[in-house]
Amino acid sequence: MAATLAVPAAAPALAEGRFAVIPKRTIYPGEQLDASALEEVAxxxxxxxxxxxxxIDAIDGKVTTRTLVAGRIILVSSLREPFAVSRGKTVRLVFRNGPLLxxxxxxxxxxxAVGDLIKVRNLDSGVIVSGTVMEDRTVHVVAK
Structure with missing residues (x-):
């Protein structure tokens, strides 16, 4: 009976089924994570x-902000969403106010990244406006 009680107490982490994601190789800042370079370990x-x-599916596709060493756990704070728009690349600005578009x-x-508030220069007028980056890579301009 004593042996039966000792087994569950000796392995609480395994009983809970907790896993951590580790890289199979060193991953450098700015690299986008790929599931093939990651591994789940107990x-x-x-x-x-x-x-x-x-x-793995929770972080697949994210971008690293610091070096991830092979075999070490990956902290969520060392990851970010990939950029949806890049500085200097043309985007579509959208302003909507009721029926006006x-x-x-x-x-x-x-x-x-998607959801970020950024400043964008209107290419026609040169005016700098602020807007939110959307999933379709457009920037929805906020009214002043």
Whole structure:
């Protein structure tokens, strides 16, 4: 009976099914993560700090902000979404106010991911406006 009680207490992390994602090779800042370069391993250290990636599908496609060493856990704070728009590349500006819809070409002043608020120069007028980057890579201009 004592042996039966000792087994569950000796492996609480495995009983919970906790996993951590580790890179198979060193991954450098600015690289986009690919599932083939990652591996899920069982967490055996009960004192591991929170904030690490637990599933490959949750971080696949994200971009690293620091070097990820092979065999070490990946902290979620060291990842970011890929940029949807790039500085200097032409984007479509969209302003909508009720039935009024205005579109123009613009040039972002910074790189930005979906949901970021950025400044964009209107290519026709030269005016700098602020807007939110959308999934379709357009920038929805906010009214002043």
């Amino acid at each position: 967490v055996t250290n009960p004192n591991i700090a929170p904030g690490y990636a637990e599933r 205005i579109t123009a070409s613009g040039s972002p002043l910074d790189d930005a």
